[in-house]
Amino acid sequence: MRFEGTDAYVAEKDLTVAVNAAITLERPLLVKGEPGTGKTELAKQVAAALDLDLLEWHVKSTTKAQQGLYEYDAVSRLRDSQLGDERFNDVRNYIRRGKLWEAFTAENRVVLLIDEIDKADIEFPNDLLQELDKMEFYVYETGETVRAKQRPIVIITSNNEKELPDAFLRRCFFHYIKFPEAETLMRIVDVHYPGIKQDLVRAALTQFYEIREVTGLKKKPSTSEALDWIRLLVSDDVSPADLRGNATNALPKLHGALLKNEQDVHLFERLAFMARRNGG
Structure with a gap:
């Protein structure tokens, strides 16, 4: 057994x-x-x-x-x-x-x-x-x-x-x-959403791991939240280019799937404001 x-x-x-x-x-x-x-x-x-x-x-x-x-x-x-x-x-x-x-x-x-x-x-x-x-x-x-x-x-x-x-x-x-590395998380995404566009997954996971590494984050998004977020991205037909362009100067698209308290939302709002002010 x-x-x-x-x-x-x-x-x-x-x-x-x-x-x-x-x-x-x-x-x-x-x-x-x-x-x-x-x-x-x-x-x-x-x-x-x-x-x-x-x-x-x-x-x-x-x-x-x-x-x-x-x-x-x-x-x-x-x-x-x-x-x-x-x-x-x-x-x-x-x-x-x-x-x-x-x-x-x-x-x-x-x-x-x-x-x-x-x-x-x-x-x-x-x-x-x-x-x-x-x-x-x-x-x-x-x-x-x-x-x-x-x-x-x-x-x-x-x-x-x-x-x-x-x-x-x-x-x-x-x-x-331990929290899965990007390669493992891509395999998990493939299991849940077979046939999903790989370029979207790569762009989404790149931003996802960037979000997890932000200093001061109260609650890091989890594997299950990554899956929910990617499902929403597919449902809304978000392009990889939209994600890349969104990464530094605004809240993450559909951020409610990833950020689960107001402190973290305010943190990203401040980071986005500073990026725009600095011409990011």
């Missing part, structure tokens, strides 16, 4: 090595990188390439680790007991299975995505250590132990919003998805 990428996902060799190493070691793969570099999509493509089902657990700031195992609805059980509902007699009626429970009890091996783990409380990763290590957990309400029928392929993503505990990191295989 090896991942080599898919027709819909351009995976660099070091990324495929990381995925296969995590599968071999039977450890979670912790993937970090800038937003929009394909971390979440990686799990989907691994599942597709290996013909496995995908379970997705999208972590929020309010998410607790226990929710990944199960949740016991004591309030509903109390209400049903007061109403004389027969469901009250079986506590299992009030236990809602989480994504880890689903992954552990699936008939076939699955890919489990724990997405943006760094959004949650700092204790969240530590609270999952034993379950991800031993691939089992205890259900206190029923007295049963849930064990994985087969170990899922666990892919965990992080945007580096907060540091993760060392004890958690020790149990993971780590990979950082």
Whole structure:
């Protein structure tokens, strides 16, 4: 069982090595990188390439680790007991299975995505250590132990919003998805938009990387934003010459696809003003 990428996902060799190493070691793969570099999509493509089902657990700031195992609805059980509902007699009626429970009890091996783990409380990763290590957990309400029928392929993503505990990191295989170089990004564009005019792509990516290198930029545009921008350029039939002429004396064309806050828009407005004043 090896991942080599898919027709819909351009995976660099070091990324495929990381995925296969995590599968071999039977450890979670912790993937970090800038937003929009394909971390979440990686799990989907691994599942597709290996013909496995995908379970997705999208972590929020309010998410607790226990929710990944199960949740016991004591309030509903109390209400049903007061109403004389027969469901009250079986506590299992009030236990809602989480994504880890689903992954552990699936008939076939699955890919489990724990997405943006760094959004949650700092204790969240530590609270999952034993379950991800031993691939089992205890259900206190029923007295049963849930064990994985087969170990899922666990892919965990992080945007580096907060540091993760060392004890958690020790149990993971780590990979950082670096921002793709121009040649790789051209391949990604070709995958998403086959047959696109290459001269437009080259002009667009030249300007795109120039934008990313501007000093003082609060949020650098990502891979996904580059794809959106190029799609709009094609839709509006923008010529490569228009892009080259626009690069130094005005905001980038359709800049709303690339610049996502007013600070960066104002930065480019100032740069454009200075370029025009200096005869650029």
